[in-house]
Every structure is written in structure tokens, then in C-alpha cells.
Amino acid sequence: MEIDMETTVSITNTDQLIAFELKASEVHSKAPLLRSLELSRRLQERGISLPNPNLAEILVSNLCFSQHTPCLWKLLDQAMASRLVAPLQILALLTQKVVPQRKGQPGAYRLYLELLRRYAVTLPPSGSTVPSLDMIVKSIDKALQLSRTYGVPKMDLGHTIVLFVFTVVKTLVDSVLEDCGFSYARTDMQQNLDIRGNASNTLLALEIVEKIITNKKAQVLLRLISINMPEEFNNLVERLQLVEAHISKITSPSTINVASNSLATIQKALTFAIHRLEKHPQLGVLFNTRPKNLSFANNFSYGNSTCWIPFDVFMENAMDGRHLHVVSAIEVLTELIKGLQVLNQATWQETFQALWLSGLRHVQRGRNQVEGPIPLLDARLSILLAIVPLSIVPLVNNDLIRRLGLVTSLQVLGQFSALLTPLPAFVTLANEAATKAAVFISNANPNIKAIGNILHLIVEACIARNLIDTSAYFWPGYVVPSAQLPKEPHLTRDTPWAAFMGGAPLTASLEKVLTITAAPSVAELEKLYIIALNGSEEERPMAARILCGSSLTRGWNFQEHAVDIMVKLLSPSLSLDSSEIEIENRYISHMRMLKSLLLGMASVDTVHILSLYGLIPEVAAALMPICEAFGSLPPPSNHKSCLPEETSVYSVFSYAFLLLLRLWKFYQPPQEHCLPTRGAQARRELTLDYLLLLRNGRVSLQDPNAKPVYFEFFPKLRAWYFHNQACISSTLSGLSNKNPVHQVANMILNMVWTGSGSSGPVNCFSNSSSSGSLNGVPSISGSGTTEESCQRPTLPAWEILEAIPFVLEAALTACAYGQLSSRDMTTGLRHIVDFLPASLAVIVTYFSAEITRGIWKPVHLNGIDWPSPAANLLSVDLEIKDILASAGVDVPCSYPRGSLPMLPLPIAVLVSLTITFKLDKNADHMHGIIGHALENCASSSSWPSMPIVGALWTQKMRRWHNFVVLSCTQSPFSRDKNAAAQLIKSCFTCFLGPLSLTEGSHFVGRRGSSSLFGHIQVERGPHFPVAPGFLYVHSCRNFHDIHYVSEVVFRLILNWARTLADECVKSNGMAGRVRSDFGTASLASALSRVRQSVSLGASLLIITGGPKLVQVLYEETFPTLLLLGEADSKGPMHGILSGYAVAYLLFYSGVFVWGVSEAPPAYTWVYSSKRDRVFGPHMDFVANIVDRNLQPNCQPGAWKAFVKCFVGLVVRFAPTWVPVLCLETLTKLARGLKRWNESELALALLERAGPGAMSAVVEALSWI
Structure with a gap:
């Protein structure tokens, strides 16, 4: 308390001293200039620092309005000019006092405007220290209420200057509006004005606004507002538009042009303030990434299609059924659309046009595709008719311009008749879609028929997602009636579903028709869902099979709902707090339905569709409790094999278990097949924990109260998981027949190989090493075989799976020593698979691990x-x-x-086993494992x-x-x-x-x-x-070696850039010199072709290694090949284009995986969240080299070209990346760019750094 009183007394004494010296200076001289000099001398003699905030307060308090004299205004002007007071503080205090009183004090208001004209953008000298700076900042903040108005918790000099200029401009605009009779934001201090009497002041205020906004430094400050406070900036633009509409009320015809010109200048300055980098003489070429002749009106030529090649690569990559995606293809494609639209600087019509054309080419490439366990043509159409429209939905919501661009792009598609020709299998569907439109526009005439193509299917898919409405049916040429089309006696798609919705019971014949015919709407699927859960014992499996049929694979207009219903059906409503018995009873009551559902989900097409929608984590989380429950139940005592037409505990468990492992393990080559020091770092292996974390994150976004699911909730699945990992990691040892697992293994061996041609049951865990084995090798002996020893184990599946690796080792060893024939070996393994199909996953996993050990001799085929x-x-x-x-x-x-020909023993056994399976749809759950397993095993072989x-x-x-x-x-x-x-x-x-x-x-x-x-x-x-x-x-x-791909792509793009440089030098006759006119047409043409190569290279990198390979590109490939490579002496153009090419490669790769703007949470968690840990260190690395003014060992000019191009691309196209960088890094980069005479680019970089960098931007204003 005493301290506060002392401070108050001190401040009061200072104010009295300043007031005394101010009065004394008036006695010394009446001239404002001399008086200001005298006042400065007196204050300095008193030890009072200048500029002084107390003096400013006293001067303004005297001026407003007790001593309102011209002499005092002139003194105030001289004090501001000689820095006795801070100009911004004076203007802030005057704004608070003069503007609300401008009706009663028009002269003071005019003088205030004149001071604004001179000092509104007067900034402290760069590098100078201002005494009493904190007091000045607080005074300005208090006068204009900046922190409260704009929500800035802590005001510094940078924030104060930026917000001061913006507030002054906004205040003047508001005063002009009120003088025009339009109150935009009236406060209690504002009064009704005499409009005609203050017209000159109003026009002067408008001129002052024009002068401030056209000032280059003020434009930088306004850009900071537009970037960090876009709503406030947009409000200012709205105010200016209102001024333009109401200015005529106070202006005469002779002055209306002056006002209009001022407003036009203001609008132009604001536009230039935001987009000025495009006008940069050199950087403008880099940022003009829009391809020439991008119009799609007549032809989609090579030059137009190359800039959109990432769309084609994405769609072809999505068709790889062996690779499963944990993030929805919809979200990935949405981010890719946004990125390419920005990179190509295309309109939304052009962007959507390119997207549709890529989808059409993707569908046409599916003609005559090979037959096999791969996604079929339906899956290609799923991408075009479901994934593409759904990816557009978040882009056009509440945006009329984008929606109009979408409509126009669809209308133009009709010109590409060759791409719109439907595949033979889909001609009927296309004709039905066209007929639907024809019936609609003919007032429901049921007899009319029309010829359709893929465009009609696209339009129906867009209508179903509310992207467009039925007005599309009236587009010119959209409906082509035809009398030649055969008249259908009934609508094959609607009749069976109409009967079903009308109450017809589910029979075998109706089930067959509904399975091969897609449902017309979601209502039919919802009814099937209810039947699958609550129907009769016969109806429930039929409903599940129908849901897995054409309604899923060809229900493109509502496919997203179909997959959601399927996943929901896989998880009957159960609480995580339910007891184990309650869970088992619930699943057992739905056993037949689950068996049909799991068998349908095992098809290649279904798994692929689930992957496209990013539902792999949800499906895995739903399968785990099924595996846990059914794997804990013993089979009936008479169980011999799992037949497709029968339902048993083992069959349901096996279907669920094989599908779970297919989603988790067999989606790509195992981690052990990668190089341990390099490739393994660039390839991410899915784990069950990771899938559950993804699922928990998504569920929490939808329902914050939802309980998470963890691996620990499934103890038996978890125990098997770690046991299986241990068996794979090392050879089996410590065998003892006292272990229950080994006893189960002996039971399986006896069950399988009893009565085989080689001999009888195998007892691989005998106590006696002399009577039952040969040199430690398990023996096969027919003696001692009893009925009891040959009985089939009626144990829960988890116990069987735990013993399978020991059975395989014993059988494989016996076969290697000739104690078990190859035929008996194959037959025995097939018996194990028939007995428990889930054992196939353990077999292929075990054999794959054994092959990598390289301990088995090859066998002659x-x-x-x-x-x-x-x-x-x-x-x-x-x-x-x-x-x-x-x-x-x-x-x-x-x-x-x-x-x-020879093969290692494990591969020979595995191949012999796999060729025993039939090409049967009921064996899809087997083929999904076999194909991947064989490829993995063969790729890990030594030859x-x-x-x-x-x-x-x-x-x-x-x-x-x-x-x-x-x-x-x-x-x-x-x-x-x-x-x-x-x-x-x-x-x-x-x-x-x-x-x-x-x-x-x-x-x-x-x-x-x-x-x-x-x-x-x-x-x-x-x-x-x-x-x-x-x-x-x-x-x-x-x-x-995934890293090698990064190196190859990097070198190819560098070679391509050097080739283009040679062409440019040759065509321009430059002989190694950089001509002054090269920075326009020639450089733009060369960069356009560089971007084509980069678009392909970045796309290949992303599908090969994803975020991990992008990290490798930034952290390893770039420093090694560019900075530590050999310098090239062929000429500066090689270096310039090489630097540009590398910058484009790094930037495009980052955009394709991280995006250019805010992304959905699921996408951000998997992709965008990795940006900070890669982009930040990369920019730190670059900034340190730039700040130290070092020259890396690369081509001349390559380093500077890379830095300027990369920073420019980030600033222009991905400004959301900049705020994550630390201020020190940004400052180093900005200083380096300033040394290279790139002040505009340096300022633009600092401007995008967020509110925390405002002070750095203000300091950098001296560069202008």
C-alpha cells in the first residue's frame, strides 16, 4: 500500500513539473518552434526522458477543449515533429476526444485530420529504444480500448501500432458513414450532425483514409489485420462499400468524382495489399502456377491433364485392394482437391472438371480387366459415383460460387462422349437413370424411354448428396428419348424391393433377387437392419446376406449409409460393463446372422469398400469382441470340420479372426521384410492398438461421452497376440509335455496324422529323448496308437491357436528329415484348416517367419x-x-x-497347401489371406x-x-x-x-x-x-528400400530441370548467360514443365511411403543430394532451375500429404499432425544456413533459388504452415532474404507468422 502511494506521489510530482516547464516555455517564447525547443531543453535538464507520455496527456487535456487555440495546435504539431511526444499517442488521445465532438468542434476536427495526414503512419525508428515505451503503449490502449475491442490479452508495441492504424481508419470510415446519415455502429458519444455544414470535413476524412491506405507501410499493417483478424477486415470492407453507396448524400456533382476516385483508390490499394506478391517481377513467375490454356471447353489435352495427374494417381492407388486405408478416401480426396485448386490457381469449375475427367478415365481403364481376387468394376464406379461426390460435399456447402462451378463442370462433361460410354455391364443402369429424368420432365409418363451414359449416373449421385437439384434434368441435351429401347415388362430394380417394402416375407427366392439388385433408397437398408437384429432365426442371416450384396457394391447413391449399417450390425448393442456371460449370450443369439455377415464381408469388394470409407479401425474394433467371445467357447463334441453351409462356434470365430488379421497384418509386406536401418523407418506397420486409438479418437469426436475401447479389454486375444509374436520372433524351445499347450499340440498331431501313409500319430513332446526321437528330431511311430489318443480336441479356439506353432514346427521338422511325406504334410495341414479355418492365419504367419530365418533347405519340385x-x-x-x-x-x-526348380521347404509346403483350395465364393476369407501370404513369403526368399x-x-x-x-x-x-x-x-x-x-x-x-x-x-x-x-x-x-525411391525421384527431377535449362539456353542463344528477358516467357515455360514432373514425382512418393517418405525427403534426401552434392559448372541456369525444381518437389509433396488448410480431425491426426515435426526442423535448418550466409556445395544459384522459391510457395499457397515456426527461425530467414534484396518476400513471410510476429513485422517496415 505504501509503495502504491509513493508511486502516485511521484507520478503527480512529475506531472506538476512537466506542467510547470510547459508554462515556463510559453513565457520564454510564443513561437511554436522556439517554444518546443525550449521545452525540450528544460525537460532534459530536469532528467525527464523524451518522448514523454505525461507531456502528451497534459497537452491533449489542455487542447480539448479548455485552451483550444491555434497556437497550442501548432505547439502540438512541433512537439510531435521533434519527438517530444509520441505521435501515435497524441493521435490516439485526440481520436478519443475530438471525433465524438466533431459536430460542436468542426475546427478542432479539421486540425485533427491534418495531424492524421502527417503522422498517422509515423513509426519508431528501427532499432531505437523508446523510453517509457510501456507507458505509451498503455496510454494508446486505454484511449482506444484496443485490448478490449480486439481481445488481445497482452499489448506490445507491434500490436499497438497495427491496431492503432486499423482503428483510426475504421473510425474515420464510421464518421463518414454517419455524416452521410447512415449509422453503422452508433455509440453514446456520437451525436446527430449537421450534414451540410460538415461536408468538407467528411470529404477530407475520406481523403485521409485514402492517404493512409495507399501508404505502403500502412498496407502491410492492414494485411496483418486481414490475415489474423479476417472478420474485422471484412467489416472494414463492408463499411467502405456502404460509404460508396451513401456518399452522394453530402456531395455536390462537382465533388462526387473526387469521392468516387478516392473510394476506387482505396479498393485497389486493399486488393494490392493482399495480392502484391503476384506483381513481383521475379517471384510472380514462380507463383503463376496456372497452366496456359487451362480451359476445358473443347479438349482435355496433354498440357491440361498433366497438372491434374495427382487425381489419376490417387484413384489408381485407391484401387489396390491389397492396401487398406485407415483414413477415408473421401477426406484424402477433399484435401487433394483443395491443394490442387490452390497449386494450379484454377477456378472451381476447372478443378471439378478435372476431377470428373480423372474419374471417367479411371472407370474406362477398367474395361477387360483380369479376373482374380481384386476389386472389380463396381469398385471403380464406387470411386466415381460415391467417393468423388462425397469429397465435393464439404467444399460446396454454403458456397454459391463453388456450387455454380460444380454445375457448370457437369454440363461441360457432355462434350466428352468417349469417356461417358458406359461399360456393357452398366448400360441398363445408365438407361434407367436417363429414363428417370425423361419421366420427370414429361409429367410422369411411364412409357417414355431414354438413352443414358455415365453422366446420368453422375448426376443422380450428385442429386442424392444434394449437390445439385432436379433442374439438371432440363439441361440442353441431357435427356435423349429413344423408341428403339426395349420396353421392360417391369422395373427390375424396383419390383422386388417394392414387394419387400410392401410386407412380403423374406424367402430364398426373394433373397436371391434382392441380393443381386441394389436397393433404391436407404429406407430398404434400414428395414433390413431391423430384420437382421430382430427377425426370425431364418430371416436374420438372409437380411445380412442381402446387405452384403449389390446394395453395398452398387448402391452408389447411398453407399456411405450401407457401410455404416454393416459396421453397426457387426456390433450388437452391448455395454462395455456387460459381463462375459452376457456378451457371449448376446453374440450366440446372433450367431447365424454374424456368420452370414462375416462371410459376406470377407469378399474382396466389401473389404475394399470398407477401406475406401476409412472404416478399418471401426471394423477391427467390432471384430475383437466377436473373436474374444467365440474364441472362448468350445465346439460341440462331434465337430469335425467347418463347412460353409453350417454354423458353428469355430466357423464364426474363424471368419471374424481371419478378417481381423487381414485388416491388421496382411495389408502390406511384414516389417521384417524391410531393411532394418532404412526401409523400416519409412513404412508404418499397423497394430491393433493403433487401430483402436484411431477408432477411439473418431468416436470421441462424434460423442464425447462415448467410452473408449482398449486392447486390454480382450485378454485372450491379447494373450494370443503376444504369444504369436514370441513364436515368430524366435525359434521354439523349452518343450515339455507337462505344459498344457504342448499337450494340446500332441492332441492335434495325433488327430491329423493318425493313419497317415508315413505312420501314426506324432508325439513331439516325449519325456524320453531316446525312445521317441532321433537326435532330438520328433519321431513318427505307429505303435501305441489308441482311440483315446486320436480323439479330436474339443477346446476353445484360443487354446488350439496357441498350440498350432508347436504343431507346425514338429511337422515341418519331421518332413525335413523324411519322417513325414510331403503329401501327408499337405493333407494334414489341410485337415487342420478344415477343423479350424482360423489356423490358416497362424500357418502363413509361422511359415513367413521361418523363411526369413533361412534355416530350411530347399526341396526339388x-x-x-x-x-x-x-x-x-x-x-x-x-x-x-x-x-x-x-x-x-x-x-x-x-x-x-x-x-x-526348387523352393525352400516352408514355401513348398505353403504352396502345396494353398492350391488345395477351390475357386469358390465361400472361400473368399481364405483367398484374402493366401494371396498376400504367398507374395510375402516369396519376396522374403533368398532367390x-x-x-x-x-x-x-x-x-x-x-x-x-x-x-x-x-x-x-x-x-x-x-x-x-x-x-x-x-x-x-x-x-x-x-x-x-x-x-x-x-x-x-x-x-x-x-x-x-x-x-x-x-x-x-x-x-x-x-x-x-x-x-x-x-x-x-x-x-x-x-x-x-523405400528411401531409394526418394533418391531416384529426386535425381530424375533434377535431371529433367537441367535438360530444360539446356533447352532454354539453346533456344535463347544465351551461351550460359542469364538474359534479362529470360525471367518472363522462357522461365515461365520451363517452370511449367518442371511442375509437371514434380506433380508426378510427388504423387509417386506419397503412394509409396506416405508421410514417412515425405519426412525422409525433407530430412535425408534433400540435404544429401542438393546441399552435399557436387557443384555443376555448366551455367547459372542449371542452378536456378535445379533450385526451383527441388523447392517445388518438397512443397508439392508436403501439400499432398499435409494439405494447405484446416483438415478434418481424422485426416489431421494421421497426416497433418506430422507436418510440424518435419516442416519446422527443415525450416530451422534452412534458416541457420541463410543466417550465416553460407554457400552449400551445390550448383551456383541453386541454393538461393531454392530458398526464395520454397519460401514464396509456402507464403503464397500454404500460409497456414508458417505460424508453427518459431519466431527466431522466421527472423533469420527474413534477414537473409533482406540481404538478397527480397524485402517483399521477407515481409510476407513475417506477416503469415501469426499475431506473435506483429512486432517483428513492424520492425521490418523500415525495409520498405
Whole structure:
């Protein structure tokens, strides 16, 4: 309390002293200039620092309005000019006192405006220290109430200056509006004015606003408001528009032009303030990424399609059924659309147009695709008719301009008739969609028919999502009536569903029709859901099968609802607090329904659709309690095998367990197949914990009260998981028949191999090492076989699975020592799989681990002991070589004539087992595991095994010949980095043309997406060609060293940039010199072609390694290949274009994975959240080099070109990235750019750094 009183006394004494000296200076001299000098001398002699906030308070208090004299106004002017007082503080105090009283004090108001004209943008000198700065800031804040008005908790000098200028401009605009008779924001201090008497002051205020806004420093401050407080800035723009509408009320005809010109100048200055970087003489070329002739009106040419190639790559990558996505393709595509629209500076019509055309090309490439366990044509149409419209929904909501762009893009699609031709299987659906429109516009005439194409399906999909309305039916040429179409006696799509909705009971015949016919709306699916849960014992499985039929795969207009209903049906309403018995009883009561549902979900198409919608975490979380419950129940005592038509505890558990492992483990090569020091870091292996975390995060966003689900909630699944990991990680040891697990293993061995041709049951865990084994090898003996020892174990599935690895080791060892024949080995394993199908997952996992150990000798595939591939091995090997050659990859034949094919024992056993399964839809749950397992095992072998596996499979499954051969073509890339490099180069060559001047003209016939992916996916035939892009998309996840891809792409883009530099030098006759006019047309053309290569390169990187590979690109590839590479002395143009190319590659890669704006939470958690930990350290690295003015060992000019281009791209296209950087990093970069004479770019960088960098921006204003 005493301290406060002392402070108060001190302040009071200072004020009295200043007032005394102010009076004394008046006695000394009446002239304002001399008086200000005298006052300055007296205050300095008294030890009072200048500028002094107390003096400012006293001067303004005397001026308003007790001593309102011209002499005092002049003294105030001289005091501001000589820095006796802070000009901004004086103006803030005057604004508070003069503006509300401008009616009664028009002279004071005019003098105040004149002071604003001189000092409104007067800033402290750069680097100077202002005494009493805190007091000045507090005085300005108090006078204008800045912190309260704008919600700034702590005011510093930067915030104060920015908000002061903005507040003054807004106050003047408000005063003009009120003088015009329009009260925008009236306060108690404002009064009714005499409009005619103050017209001159109003026009002067408008001129002052014009002068402030056209000031370059003030424009920087206004940009800070537009970036950090967009709502406030938009309010100012609205006020200016109102001024323009009401200014005529106070102006005469002779002055109306002056007012209009002032307003036009203000609008132009505001626009330039936001977009000034585009006018930069050099940087403008970098930011003008809009391709020339981007119009789609007549033709979608090569130049137009290349800038949108990420759409094509995304869609082809989404069709890879073996790779499952944890984030919805809808969210990923939405972010990609936003990114490409920004990068290409395209209109929304052009963006949507490119998206639709990419989708149409994607569908057309599906003609004549191979037969096999891969997503079919329905899945391609799912992307076009479901994923694409749903990705557009969040972009056009409440935005009329974007919605109009969407409508126009759909109308223009009719010009692309070749792409709109429906595939034969979908002609009827297209005609029905066209007929629906024809009936609508003909007043419900049921007899009219119309010819349809894919456009009609697209329009119906958009109408279903409320993107457009039925006015689309009236577009010119949309409905093409036809009398030639056969008249259907009934509507095949509606009749069975109408009967079902009318109350017809579910019968076998009705089920069959409903399964192959998509439902017309969501209402039918909801009724099926109710029946599946509450129907009769016979109806529930039928309803589940119908839900997994065409309504899911072809119900494109409501597919998102279909998948949600399926996942919801998989989890009957249960509380996490329910007891184990309650959970088991609930699941058992739905056992038949769950069995039908799980069997339907096991199909390749269904799993692929679930992956497209990002529901893998939710499905995995729903499968875990099913596995936990049914895996804990014993089978009936008479259980022998799981037949598709029967329902048992083992069958339901197996379907759920195999699907769970398929979602979790077999979606990509195992982690152990990657290089331990490099590739493993760039490839993320899914875990059950990770999937549950994803699921919990999404559920909490929808329902904050929802309880999370953790792995610990499923103790038996968790115990098996860790036990299985231990069996894979190391060889089995410590065998003892006293262990219950080993006793179960003996029971399985006795059950399977009793009565086999080799002998009787195998007892692999005998106490006596002399009587039952040979040198520690489990023996097979027929003696002592009893009925009891051969009984089938009636144990819960978890106990069986726990013992399977020990059974496999015993059987594999016995087979290796000749104690068990190969035929008996295969037959026994098949018996185990028939007994408990879930054991297949353990078998393939165990064999895959054994192959990586390399301890098993190879076996000869002679056709006696093991099946022989000799009949077609050479032809399959030749087909593989020819297909790779068609994609630009040259590899030698794997097996020369005369050599006897061999395979490691585990692979031979696994192949022999897998070819025993039939091509049956009921075996989809098996094929989903087998195919991936064989590829993983073959890729981990020490020599090429895939051709042999492919030859054996083509003998067994001739219908899948092309699919098997095509799958085999991916095997060379798993071990040969040179083959991967050839494939990547082939992709660039097909897309861009030759990468060197000696390889021919760049303007070859077929380039772009058609050359990269082909017009159709594959063609039937013994040696069908495959486009390199298609082969890359389906092979890239098998690459052994993911980092190598980053290096290859990086080098190819650098080579492409140098090739373009050579062309530019040659065409411009520059002879290594940079001409002054090169920075316009030539540089723009070269950069356009650089961006084409970067668009492809970044897209390939993203689908290969995702965020991890982008991190590798930033942290390893870039520093190694650019900064530590050899300098090139060919000329400065090489360095400039190389730097630009690298900047584009890093930036585009970041945009494709992190996005350019705020993304949905699920996308952010998986992708965007990784940006800070990569982008921040990268910019720290760059800033340290720039700040120290170092020159890395790279091409001349490459480093500066990279920095300026990369920073410019971030500032222009991804400003949301900047605020995450620390202020020190930004300051270092800004200082470096200032040294390079890039003050505009340096300021733009600081401006995007958020409110915390306002002071740094104000300090940098001296650079202007």
C-alpha cells in the first residue's frame, strides 16, 4: 500500500513539473518552434526522458477543449515533429476526444485530420529504444480500448501500432458513414450532425483514409489485420462499400468524382495489399502456377491433364485392394482437391472438371480387366459415383460460387462422349437413370424411354448428396428419348424391393433377387437392419446376406449409409460393463446372422469398400469382441470340420479372426521384410492398438461421452497376440509335455496324422529323448496308437491357436528329415484348416517367419514328392519378362532351361497347401489371406520364388492366369533396386517424354495420364502389355528400400530441370548467360514443365511411403543430394532451375500429404499432425544456413533459388504452415532474404507468422 502511494506521489510530482516547464516555455517564447525547443531543453535538464507520455496527456487535456487555440495546435504539431511526444499517442488521445465532438468542434476536427495526414503512419525508428515505451503503449490502449475491442490479452508495441492504424481508419470510415446519415455502429458519444455544414470535413476524412491506405507501410499493417483478424477486415470492407453507396448524400456533382476516385483508390490499394506478391517481377513467375490454356471447353489435352495427374494417381492407388486405408478416401480426396485448386490457381469449375475427367478415365481403364481376387468394376464406379461426390460435399456447402462451378463442370462433361460410354455391364443402369429424368420432365409418363451414359449416373449421385437439384434434368441435351429401347415388362430394380417394402416375407427366392439388385433408397437398408437384429432365426442371416450384396457394391447413391449399417450390425448393442456371460449370450443369439455377415464381408469388394470409407479401425474394433467371445467357447463334441453351409462356434470365430488379421497384418509386406536401418523407418506397420486409438479418437469426436475401447479389454486375444509374436520372433524351445499347450499340440498331431501313409500319430513332446526321437528330431511311430489318443480336441479356439506353432514346427521338422511325406504334410495341414479355418492365419504367419530365418533347405519340385511347375514355368517366366519389358523394365529370366526348380521347404509346403483350395465364393476369407501370404513369403526368399509359385498356381487356377502372372511381375522390385529405378524412370518418360535431348523430341504422340496408366488397365492375351504407372501403383509397397525411391525421384527431377535449362539456353542463344528477358516467357515455360514432373514425382512418393517418405525427403534426401552434392559448372541456369525444381518437389509433396488448410480431425491426426515435426526442423535448418550466409556445395544459384522459391510457395499457397515456426527461425530467414534484396518476400513471410510476429513485422517496415 505504501509503495502504491509513493508511486502516485511521484507520478503527480512529475506531472506538476512537466506542467510547470510547459508554462515556463510559453513565457520564454510564443513561437511554436522556439517554444518546443525550449521545452525540450528544460525537460532534459530536469532528467525527464523524451518522448514523454505525461507531456502528451497534459497537452491533449489542455487542447480539448479548455485552451483550444491555434497556437497550442501548432505547439502540438512541433512537439510531435521533434519527438517530444509520441505521435501515435497524441493521435490516439485526440481520436478519443475530438471525433465524438466533431459536430460542436468542426475546427478542432479539421486540425485533427491534418495531424492524421502527417503522422498517422509515423513509426519508431528501427532499432531505437523508446523510453517509457510501456507507458505509451498503455496510454494508446486505454484511449482506444484496443485490448478490449480486439481481445488481445497482452499489448506490445507491434500490436499497438497495427491496431492503432486499423482503428483510426475504421473510425474515420464510421464518421463518414454517419455524416452521410447512415449509422453503422452508433455509440453514446456520437451525436446527430449537421450534414451540410460538415461536408468538407467528411470529404477530407475520406481523403485521409485514402492517404493512409495507399501508404505502403500502412498496407502491410492492414494485411496483418486481414490475415489474423479476417472478420474485422471484412467489416472494414463492408463499411467502405456502404460509404460508396451513401456518399452522394453530402456531395455536390462537382465533388462526387473526387469521392468516387478516392473510394476506387482505396479498393485497389486493399486488393494490392493482399495480392502484391503476384506483381513481383521475379517471384510472380514462380507463383503463376496456372497452366496456359487451362480451359476445358473443347479438349482435355496433354498440357491440361498433366497438372491434374495427382487425381489419376490417387484413384489408381485407391484401387489396390491389397492396401487398406485407415483414413477415408473421401477426406484424402477433399484435401487433394483443395491443394490442387490452390497449386494450379484454377477456378472451381476447372478443378471439378478435372476431377470428373480423372474419374471417367479411371472407370474406362477398367474395361477387360483380369479376373482374380481384386476389386472389380463396381469398385471403380464406387470411386466415381460415391467417393468423388462425397469429397465435393464439404467444399460446396454454403458456397454459391463453388456450387455454380460444380454445375457448370457437369454440363461441360457432355462434350466428352468417349469417356461417358458406359461399360456393357452398366448400360441398363445408365438407361434407367436417363429414363428417370425423361419421366420427370414429361409429367410422369411411364412409357417414355431414354438413352443414358455415365453422366446420368453422375448426376443422380450428385442429386442424392444434394449437390445439385432436379433442374439438371432440363439441361440442353441431357435427356435423349429413344423408341428403339426395349420396353421392360417391369422395373427390375424396383419390383422386388417394392414387394419387400410392401410386407412380403423374406424367402430364398426373394433373397436371391434382392441380393443381386441394389436397393433404391436407404429406407430398404434400414428395414433390413431391423430384420437382421430382430427377425426370425431364418430371416436374420438372409437380411445380412442381402446387405452384403449389390446394395453395398452398387448402391452408389447411398453407399456411405450401407457401410455404416454393416459396421453397426457387426456390433450388437452391448455395454462395455456387460459381463462375459452376457456378451457371449448376446453374440450366440446372433450367431447365424454374424456368420452370414462375416462371410459376406470377407469378399474382396466389401473389404475394399470398407477401406475406401476409412472404416478399418471401426471394423477391427467390432471384430475383437466377436473373436474374444467365440474364441472362448468350445465346439460341440462331434465337430469335425467347418463347412460353409453350417454354423458353428469355430466357423464364426474363424471368419471374424481371419478378417481381423487381414485388416491388421496382411495389408502390406511384414516389417521384417524391410531393411532394418532404412526401409523400416519409412513404412508404418499397423497394430491393433493403433487401430483402436484411431477408432477411439473418431468416436470421441462424434460423442464425447462415448467410452473408449482398449486392447486390454480382450485378454485372450491379447494373450494370443503376444504369444504369436514370441513364436515368430524366435525359434521354439523349452518343450515339455507337462505344459498344457504342448499337450494340446500332441492332441492335434495325433488327430491329423493318425493313419497317415508315413505312420501314426506324432508325439513331439516325449519325456524320453531316446525312445521317441532321433537326435532330438520328433519321431513318427505307429505303435501305441489308441482311440483315446486320436480323439479330436474339443477346446476353445484360443487354446488350439496357441498350440498350432508347436504343431507346425514338429511337422515341418519331421518332413525335413523324411519322417513325414510331403503329401501327408499337405493333407494334414489341410485337415487342420478344415477343423479350424482360423489356423490358416497362424500357418502363413509361422511359415513367413521361418523363411526369413533361412534355416530350411530347399526341396526339388520334381512332381513326385512335391508338385512340379515344369510344365509352364518357362512360359510364365517369359510372360513376366515381357510384361516388365512393356513397362520399361529389363530383368533377366529367373530360371534358365534345364535347371530343376526348387523352393525352400516352408514355401513348398505353403504352396502345396494353398492350391488345395477351390475357386469358390465361400472361400473368399481364405483367398484374402493366401494371396498376400504367398507374395510375402516369396519376396522374403533368398532367390526368386514367385515365378515358381505363379506357375504352380496357373496350373491349378487357369481362370486366374493373367492375374497370377501380373502379380508375379511385382516380385523383382522386392529385391532389385535397379528394377525399381527403371520402373520409376519409365513412369517419368511415359508421362513427360524423354528425359534427355538425345532420346528424341519431347513432343511425342502419347503422353500424360493415358500413357502413364494406359487407356485400359490390361488387355487379354498371352503377353498382355502393362502401363508403367499401373505396375508402379501395384508394386511400390513391395520395394525393399523405400528411401531409394526418394533418391531416384529426386535425381530424375533434377535431371529433367537441367535438360530444360539446356533447352532454354539453346533456344535463347544465351551461351550460359542469364538474359534479362529470360525471367518472363522462357522461365515461365520451363517452370511449367518442371511442375509437371514434380506433380508426378510427388504423387509417386506419397503412394509409396506416405508421410514417412515425405519426412525422409525433407530430412535425408534433400540435404544429401542438393546441399552435399557436387557443384555443376555448366551455367547459372542449371542452378536456378535445379533450385526451383527441388523447392517445388518438397512443397508439392508436403501439400499432398499435409494439405494447405484446416483438415478434418481424422485426416489431421494421421497426416497433418506430422507436418510440424518435419516442416519446422527443415525450416530451422534452412534458416541457420541463410543466417550465416553460407554457400552449400551445390550448383551456383541453386541454393538461393531454392530458398526464395520454397519460401514464396509456402507464403503464397500454404500460409497456414508458417505460424508453427518459431519466431527466431522466421527472423533469420527474413534477414537473409533482406540481404538478397527480397524485402517483399521477407515481409510476407513475417506477416503469415501469426499475431506473435506483429512486432517483428513492424520492425521490418523500415525495409520498405
